[in-house]
Amino acid sequence: MELRQLYYFVKVARKEHVTQAAEELHVAQSAVSRQIHQLEEELGVKLFLQKGRNLQLTPVGHLFLKRAEVILADLDRAVVEIHEFLDPEKGEIRLGFPHSLGVSLIPQVVAAFRKHHPNVKFRFRQGMYPSLIRDMVKGEIDLAFISPFPDEHEHVCGQVLLTEELYAILPPTHALAGESSIQLNQLKDETFVLFSEGYSLRPIVWEACQEAGFTPKIGFEGEETETIRGLVAAGMGVSLLPEMALHHTGILQPAKVRVEQPHVTRNIGIIHRSNEKLSLVAKVFHGFLLHYFNEKKHEE
Known part of the structure; x- marks a missing residue:
């Protein structure tokens, strides 16, 4: 078994596609397919199943992936440690x-x-x-x-x-845009622009609204602070963002207002x-x- 086979196997397992894996590895697709085939022959098992245009790991493929990732991570760490031994800087x-x-x-x-x-x-x-x-x-x-x-x-x-404070962000023309601070429940009837499921800021905003006595009405979801900020500035709704996400200049900028109750922060x-x-x-x-x-x- 060659180390190259492990690298190719892990890359294909993550991409679920031989062509995409070959592109990232900067080698021919045929070379990747050949190494995977040789690895399967040596192990005596099928590591992948064809599913449409993609590949899907078999149960034993999932098991082998866990071990292969550990081996490659340990090897990467060994290389780093050698370089640090020669010169930590x-x-x-x-x-x-x-x-x-x-x-x-x-x-x-x-x-x-x-x-x-x-x-x-x-x-x-x-x-x-x-x-x-x-x-x-x-x-x-x-x-x-x-x-x-x-x-x-x-x-x-x-x-x-x-610990960072979260601010309410509002369209520049919003009735509360000129206030120095607001209560969060003043936004209970507004449409909210929130991060998508899985992003850590979403539950923080959600729980703050719950604490303020209402469930936010979600109109738009995004995956980047720039998207959230831009949608609010364009009048699509309101949101809460951490202070460091608001230190930007540009044509579309929302109004930033401190939230007094509840005080919303993230660690x-x-x-x-x-x-x-x-x-x-x-x-x-x-x-x-x-x-x-x-x-x-x-x-x-």
């Missing part, structure tokens, strides 16, 4: 984070860190809460910014870095695997984050 950090932090927070933090560690490389992975937890447990990322912060989890641990934390030591370079970055956000708190 030239290591790589695999960092996960939700989409809502990718606009400003992540670029600011990474830029500040690289002022002191210019040769450290980053490999980023964006995702929703469940996928970030899953990628962390599987060993595919070293650290992850996450919100909400998990109070208890069997496989991950970490620290809360900051943002950094997590890592609880049963594994951080690599040297990830440990340095983790320490930097704790210091960075502690200093930010004192500046406020």
Whole structure:
């Protein structure tokens, strides 16, 4: 069994399509198909079944995928550890984070860190809460910014870095757009623009509305803060967004109003695997984050 076969197998399993896997691997489709066939012959089992134009893992294929992912993750970690041993300042950090932090927070933090560690490389992975937890447990990322912060989890641990306030955002022509603050129940009859199911900000807004005594009427759903902000600015409804998602300029901008009751916030934390030591370079970055956000708190 060759290592290349494992790489090809995992890529095909994730894409569920040989052609797409070959494109990402930058090899011929025939080469991928040949390696998968040889792997199945060596194992004596079928790893995939044809389902239309796509491939579907067999039960034994699912079992083999779990083991193959662990093997490849361990190999990646071994390569990183060797590079760090030769020069910790030239290591790589695999960092996960939700989409809502990718606009400003992540670029600011990474830029500040690289002022002191210019040769450290980053490999980023964006995702929703469940996928970030899953990628962390599987060993595919070293650290992850996450919100909400998990109070208890069997496989991950970490620290809360900051608590961020959520503001009501309204169309510029809305009757409450000029107010300095509002009660959330003043929006009970409005149409809301919310994140789609699976995004961590959605339940925060939903629960805040429930606390205010009403169930939000959802008119539109989106997957990016820019989409939510743009729809509200265009008069499609109202919403709640964290402060860092509102530091933008452009033609379409919603009105930003503080919510007094209930006070709506979200916790943002950094997590890592609880049963594994951080690599040297990830440990340095983790320490930097704790210091960075502690200093930010004192500046406020």
